[in-house]
Amino acid sequence: MMKLKKIGIIAGLSLALVACGGDDSEESSAESESNGEVNVGEEVEYTITGIEPGAGISQATNKALEEYDNLEGWTHEESSTAAMLTELGEALDNEEEIIIAAWNPHYMFAKYDIKYIDDPKGVYGGEEYITTIARKGLKEDMPEAYEILDNFYWEVEDMESIMLAAQEKDLEEAAQDWVDENQETVDSWSEGVDSVDGQDIELALTPWDSERASAQVVKIALESKGFNVTLTPVDPQIVFQAVSAGDADASLAPWMPQTHKDFYEKYEGEYEDLGANLEGAKIGLAVPTYMDVESIEDLEPKE
Numbered sequence: 001m002m003k004l005k006k007i008g009i010i011a012g013l014s015l016a017l018v019a020c021g022g023d024d025s026e027e028s029s030a031e032s033e034s035n036g037e038v039n040v041g042e043e044v045e046y047t048i049t050g051i052e053p054g055a056g057i058s059q060a061t062n063k064a065l066e067e068y069d070n071l072e073g074w075t076h077e078e079s080s081t082a083a084m085l086t087e088l089g090e091a092l093d094n095e096e097e098i099i100i101a102a103w104n105p106h107y108m109f110a111k112y113d114i115k116y117i118d119d120p121k122g123v124y125g126g127e128e129y130i131t132t133i134a135r136k137g138l139k140e141d142m143p144e145a146y147e148i149l150d151n152f153y154w155e156v157e158d159m160e161s162i163m164l165a166a167q168e169k170d171l172e173e174a175a176q177d178w179v180d181e182n183q184e185t186v187d188s189w190s191e192g193v194d195s196v197d198g199q200d201i202e203l204a205l206t207p208w209d210s211e212r213a214s215a216q217v218v219k220i221a222l223e224s225k226g227f228n229v230t231l232t233p234v235d236p237q238i239v240f241q242a243v244s245a246g247d248a249d250a251s252l253a254p255w256m257p258q259t260h261k262d263f264y265e266k267y268e269g270e271y272e273d274l275g276a277n278l279e280g281a282k283i284g285l286a287v288p289t290y291m292d293v294e295s296i297e298d299l300e301p302k303e
């Protein structure tokens with residue numbers, strides 16, 4: 001059952017979309033200074049290096065450009081998570097300035113010396129949690145699956161350990177290793193749940209490693225109780241649309257209360273929210289720690 005297959009292809013396309021940004025303004029130089037201080041805006045060519053256009057964090061960054069007067073004239077360069085991480089790695093290698101759309105759980109804070117900068121207007125929210133949503137009627141139709149989904153809860157470190165291990169091997173393999181090492185936790189999600197005989201269930205997820213990790217771990221838990229699990233990666237908005245329409249049975253991917261708020265509210269009442277499956281997430285803008293900028297408000301407007 002792959003009702004979402006077409007939509008998955010659309011999401012794939014949008015992930016490949018590279019929006020062009022920046023302009024051909026003169027090369028910034030290390031001497032670019034105002035009031036004796038380095039003009040960070042000029043150094044980064046008044047550009048924030050973002051990720052996929054469909055991401056909640058990309059929406060938030062567009063909003064930040066509108067809400068912060070000092071970001072007047074700045075460009076939000078959307079591309080992909082992989083492209084952003086490559087640019088970040090290159091900037092760090094060369095001790096250059098860069099401002100990225102960042103989030104955790106992710107290994108980027110472990111792998112690179114970067115720091116979030118303050119967001120006094122709260123455009124990126126504060127602490128986020130990741131929540132589980134299910135289509136209406138799932139509880140009645142598939143009580144065993146519903147119970148496992150409802151019980152699924154883990155910690156930032158759990159998710160991050162899979163993401164980190166997935167640097168060296170397939171994420172599926174990394175998830176299986178995590179399950180093997182945390183069998184008790186996994187068993188606790190399905191304690192007292194009866195096995196089924198090959199029921200099909202489809203989970204919609206977003207295409208980031210964080211959600212690929214949670215979906216894969218729950219897939220393994222569901223399979224151990226006899227389910228046939230299909231995982232369908234789509235853009236965040238499509239996650240809500242699909243679960244609301246009953247095209248997907250559930251999703252472990254929505255970030256709240258800020259990241260996917262618009263979609264959450266758009267479809268509210270058309271799906272069931274089973275509550276947080278992870279707490280302590282965050283989104284925001286980040287810079288290398290050697291950069292002398294602490295807040296979005298420190299950034300200079302484009303002249």
Ligand code: PBE
Pocket residue numbers: 051054055056057058103206208210211236255259283
């Ligand atoms: N993320 C990771 C996604 C959700 C998971 C923060 C990049 C987003 O912004 O939609």
